[in-house]
Amino acid sequence: QKEVEQDPGPLSVPEGAIVSLNCTYSNSAFQYFMWYRQYSRKGPELLMYTYSSGNKEDGRFTAQVDKSSKYISLFIRDSQPSDSATYLCAMSGNTGGFKTIFGAGTRLFVKA
Amino acid sequence: GAVVSQHPSWVICKSGTSVKIECRSLDFQATTMFWYRQFPKQSLMLMATSNEGSKATYEQGVEKDKFLINHASLTLSTLTVTSAHPEDSSFYICSADTLNIQYFGAGTRLSVL
Numbered sequence: 454q455k456e457v458e459q460d461p462g463p464l465s466v467p468e469g470a471i472v473s474l475n476c477t478y479s480n481s482a483f484q485y486f487m488w489y490r491q492y493s494r495k496g497p498e499l500l501m502y503t504y505s506s507g508n509k510e511d512g513r514f515t516a517q518v519d520k521s522s523k524y525i526s527l528f529i530r531d532s533q534p535s536d537s538a539t540y541l542c543a544m545s546g547n548t549g550g551f552k553t554i555f556g557a558g559t560r561l562f563v564k565a
Numbered sequence: 566g567a568v569v570s571q572h573p574s575w576v577i578c579k580s581g582t583s584v585k586i587e588c589r590s591l592d593f594q595a596t597t598m599f600w601y602r603q604f605p606k607q608s609l610m611l612m613a614t615s616n617e618g619s620k621a622t623y624e625q626g627v628e629k630d631k632f633l634i635n636h637a638s639l640t641l642s643t644l645t646v647t648s649a650h651p652e653d654s655s656f657y658i659c660s661a662d663t664l665n666i667q668y669f670g671a672g673t674r675l676s677v678l
Contacts, residue, residue: 485665496571496658496669541608545665553667557608
């Protein structure tokens, strides 16, 4: 079993839809939960990060962490064609030297 | 926000030559930087962890003599692909860690002819 599981998609939605992206994980020591967006032939860009449990909102993006279920989500409201990209979840622990583990990435296509 | 600069963005070289890629943290100090390789439509593959002032830690299967990493300061790490061959053609991405969060460079596309 991988430490982090993420459905690679592709996920195709119409413009304006609400998008839900998810990851599950197995290591209960993870404390930092990140979402990155990667456009083709570019480096990943940090969208949001959350420490421990709870929700965080930034504009059209909402990140949720449910540590009891070992499940994290990223919601995109009013999706736009410019949101078309690969979204990677990532997790790390609290102690020095703790590796960051990345999900495989979900490819999202938002159709105009 | 934390900014990581990676240079060059694209390099073409002849087989047998060496190529150096630079990764700089512009507005923070990074004790630890990372080097990744990414093939088309695939996820990030960690190659090595670069620690300032000490030797890099390479992942299993990565040739340390081919991929030389130097972390000379708290803001600069370099990856040198030595004696490059066409199979080394790929997208290389660096990241720098601050407060348990990694920030990535824009990546370097290496094409070896």
